[in-house]
Amino acid sequence: MRGFDVLILGAGIVGCACALECVRAGLRVGIVERDVPGGATTAAGMGHIVVMDDSPAQLALTRYSRSLWQELLPHLPVGVEYERRGTVWVAADDEEMGEVHAKRKTYALAGVESEVLDARALAAAEPNLRAGLAGGLLVLDDAVIYPPTAAAFFLHEAVRGGAVLLRGQGADHIGKGIVTLRDGTTYAADRIVVATGADIALLPSLPIQKRKGHLLITDRYPGFLHHQLVELGYLKSAHQISSDSVAFNIQPRLTGQLLIGSSRQYGNENPGIDQRILRSMLERARSYMPALAGISGIRAWTGFRAATPDKLPLIGPTDDPTIFLAMGFEGLGITNAPGAARLLVDGLLGRVPGIDATPFLPSRIALMETKHA
Amino acid sequence: MMRRTDVLVIGAGPAGIAAATAAAKNGCSTIVLDDNVAAGGQIWRGGIDSARTKEDPAKTKAIAALRSSGAEILAGRQVVDQPAPGVLRAVITMADGTRAESFAWDRLILATGARERFLPFPGWTLPGVFGAGGLQALVKGGFYVEGKRVVVAGSGPLLLAVAAHLQEYGAKVVAIAEQAPLRQLLPFAASLLGSSLGKLLQGARYRASLARTPYRMGCWPVAVEGEESVRGVRLTNGRRVWSEPCDLLACGFHLVPNTELAELLGCKLRGDFVEVNVRQQTSVANVFCAGEPTGIAGLEAALIQGEIAGLSAAGAAREASELYGRRSREQAFARRLEAAFRLRPELRSLAVPDTIVCRCEDVPFSQLQEHISWTDAKLQTRCGMGPCQGRICGSAVQTLFNWRATSVRPPLFPVPLEVFDSEEISISPETIVH
Numbered sequence A: 001m002r003g004f005d006v007l008i009l010g011a012g013i014v015g016c017a018c019a020l021e022c023v024r025a026g027l028r029v030g031i032v033e034r035d036v037p038g039g040a041t042t043a044a045g046m047g048h049i050v051v052m053d054d055s056p057a058q059l060a061l062t063r064y065s066r067s068l069w070q071e072l073l074p075h076l077p078v079g080v081e082y083e084r085r086g087t088v089w090v091a092a093d094d095e096e097m098g099e100v101h102a103k104r105k106t107y108a109l110a111g112v113e114s115e116v117l118d119a120r121a122l123a124a125a126e127p128n129l130r131a132g133l134a135g136g137l138l139v140l141d142d143a144v145i146y147p148p149t150a151a152a153f154f155l156h157e158a159v160r161g162g163a164v165l166l167r168g169q170g171a172d173h174i175g176k177g178i179v180t181l182r183d184g185t186t187y188a189a190d191r192i193v194v195a196t197g198a199d200i201a202l203l204p205s206l207p208i209q210k211r212k213g214h215l216l217i218t219d220r221y222p223g224f225l226h227h228q229l230v231e232l233g234y235l236k237s238a239h240q241i242s243s244d245s246v247a248f249n250i251q252p253r254l255t256g257q258l259l260i261g262s263s264r265q266y267g268n269e270n271p272g273i274d275q276r277i278l279r280s281m282l283e284r285a286r287s288y289m290p291a292l293a294g295i296s297g298i299r300a301w302t303g304f305r306a307a308t309p310d311k312l313p314l315i316g317p318t319d320d321p322t323i324f325l326a327m328g329f330e331g332l333g334i335t336n337a338p339g340a341a342r343l344l345v346d347g348l349l350g351r352v353p354g355i356d357a358t359p360f361l362p363s364r365i366a367l368m369e370t371k372h373a
Numbered sequence B: 001m002m003r004r005t006d007v008l009v010i011g012a013g014p015a016g017i018a019a020a021t022a023a024a025k026n027g028c029s030t031i032v033l034d035d036n037v038a039a040g041g042q043i044w045r046g047g048i049d050s051a052r053t054k055e056d057p058a059k060t061k062a063i064a065a066l067r068s069s070g071a072e073i074l075a076g077r078q079v080v081d082q083p084a085p086g087v088l089r090a091v092i093t094m095a096d097g098t099r100a101e102s103f104a105w106d107r108l109i110l111a112t113g114a115r116e117r118f119l120p121f122p123g124w125t126l127p128g129v130f131g132a133g134g135l136q137a138l139v140k141g142g143f144y145v146e147g148k149r150v151v152v153a154g155s156g157p158l159l160l161a162v163a164a165h166l167q168e169y170g171a172k173v174v175a176i177a178e179q180a181p182l183r184q185l186l187p188f189a190a191s192l193l194g195s196s197l198g199k200l201l202q203g204a205r206y207r208a209s210l211a212r213t214p215y216r217m218g219c220w221p222v223a224v225e226g227e228e229s230v231r232g233v234r235l236t237n238g239r240r241v242w243s244e245p246c247d248l249l250a251c252g253f254h255l256v257p258n259t260e261l262a263e264l265l266g267c268k269l270r271g272d273f274v275e276v277n278v279r280q281q282t283s284v285a286n287v288f289c290a291g292e293p294t295g296i297a298g299l300e301a302a303l304i305q306g307e308i309a310g311l312s313a314a315g316a317a318r319e320a321s322e323l324y325g326r327r328s329r330e331q332a333f334a335r336r337l338e339a340a341f342r343l344r345p346e347l348r349s350l351a352v353p354d355t356i357v358c359r360c361e362d363v364p365f366s367q368l369q370e371h372i373s374w375t376d377a378k379l380q381t382r383c384g385m386g387p388c389q390g391r392i393c394g395s396a397v398q399t400l401f402n403w404r405a406t407s408v409r410p411p412l413f414p415v416p417l418e419v420f421d422s423e424e425i426s427i428s429p430e431t432i433v434h
Helices: A013-024 A056-075 A094-109 A119-125 A147-160 A233-239 A275-288 A290-294 A330-349 B014-025 B057-069 B132-140 B158-168 B182-195 B197-209 B260-264 B298-313 B317-321 B324-340 B345-349 B365-369 B374-381 B393-401 B417-421
Strands: A002-009 A029-033 A087-091 A114-118 A135-139 A164-167 A171-175 A178-181 A186-194 A209-220 A228-231 A245-252 A257-266 A296-307 A314-317 A323-327 B002-010 B030-033 B072-074 B077-084 B087-094 B097-110 B114-116 B149-155 B172-178 B215-217 B220-225 B232-236 B241-245 B248-253 B255-257 B287-289 B356-358
Touching (some): A002 A013, A013 A330, A029 A147, A087 A119, A114 A119, A209 A275, A275 B417, A296 A330, B002 B014, B002 B298, B014 B030, B014 B057, B057 B298, B077 B097, B298 B317, B356 B393
Parallel strands (some): A002 A029, A087 A228, A186 A323, B002 B030
Antiparallel strands (some): A171 A178, A178 A186, A228 A245, A245 A257, A314 A323, B077 B087
């Protein structure tokens, strides 16, 4: 039986980032991918590197991760399409403008640079927004990337450093340092890292739910949009646990294309387009940017976020001392991949972590039954 | 706007016309949607110069039968998605913008035809290189070719028809290069003597009108010469390579079926084609398919399959079954056609590292070579993810790498975003929280 120090299950962006981090720590690493690296949730998402302040722990992790992306920047291939576009949180009215000021204060305390835009500054920054908006908050260092190539970069670097990609079979069961693939092959590993995103078949009792999202991409319109724009109401909708919601969220791609979101649905595991949701999502977008009406949409698709009850990822050890988790990132897997990978490996090696790791420990949710053979 | 119909036919080429005629004649309310300005499909495409366009008598007859059947033809409609089960949405572009129309159907007949296969080789993206059928369509639409030197290259029976047509419009066809070798074509030509004299005579007429043009079998293009536009084409017969000076290259490597809509609806494919039973029914209940999407078999097969599909959709099973014998003969023709114009392996190695394969996303051959599957390649290079949704590069990568382009995503054609709320679909306004 072939053995590894660490065997990572899932070559999404989080699994790939973990692999690279392990390789850099000198560990012997294997990565199990049943299908295409970066082909599931990683490929379906927007690729927005964003500092989120919805909880102190999330703020700490996203800020930490964004700084790690900035460190990686000189090494990222052109194909990753990293662009420091900045996020503008758009305030529709005075009430939301109040939130803008509160948000700026929260960011400032955390050392995250941001700038309040009044109505005129917002219109100047994004002339295609409708008139009459109150303003916004520009978070300067937020960025946009193309996630599949970013995942491929981590994977390629890990493999170059000696990691082994085991492709074509998913893991069927895990436990006590053994991973058994669907074809019966077994591997031994001191540590097993489960990074299978929204797929919890290996650990069915994990409190992770699939949260479906829709996106639509347009033809090329260079210059139409300059920043990633998100309505402040997004936070309200993102926190809705029970019902379906849509929010205005639009991203400029390096190609000049526009990526339009977003929607959130629980309890719908059908990957098909939900026309009702797609339509409300696009109506919402057009209510902020009327000029989108004439813009050509070329493709719509859906994806599944891995949502936890407290909106924080699961990073660290489980009841089985050989099994570790790096999953449950909801909509922030792209942003948080490098931070999560660093925290995970700090934990594996007993290093002092760069930020407090306790809010993300799986032990906070007391139900870690594993699916044994 | 939402309309309801017993039978909805997508495509008004020969198969769609025959299907709609049969369904309407058998008492079904029938609507035909087509994305061109007039019925006829690619093979019966009309021209703006009616004095010059000699209508095929079969077309005249088929259109007349369609008109008297009571079926309604709605041209200029592109089907883009399925907003709800049993409903298709089409868009129509007018001077004042794009409008969406939805059609609720009881039975659906897909007669979406075929398109040309393009294969990448150095220079194939230069101005002056056209699809063979594409150039023919442009010429019918008024594109001027008089006095232009044209090389017609690629594969398939279409090449002769295109060359004869271009010649009629005053082009000087300097060479026709058919990649299939004589030994592959001979059994096909011989079989026509026995069973399909009409097709052979048609071919002979084309050939006669091209008496002074060399028709080279076992000959294919390896590169286009020219910097800004076409100056010539390098052709080879496998033993030597020579230069053929020309102003235009019309190039298509036989046909690939349009199966995107069928795939969007969940119809099962067999190989590249939509799987149908004897009634022309697909794997999806009440969805039928006829013509090229079920196998590249030409005009007569499309007419018979269309009629069978229309009769089946109308519940006229006995009348449909009477046509099965004729359909089998045409299917035998299709098998011979496939064998005759099978692509030679050399065509897979024409592209050089910097040859663009995906024109929407500017993806060169070298970038694709690094990947092991279509999904990998698509994710990492965005090949096939542009506005054409892989309609052009999809068949190319399949030929080059044996990758089958799998995912079909709505909308099938680019649509302005206003379309997504400009029409009424009866879906209850449930809780949408902003």
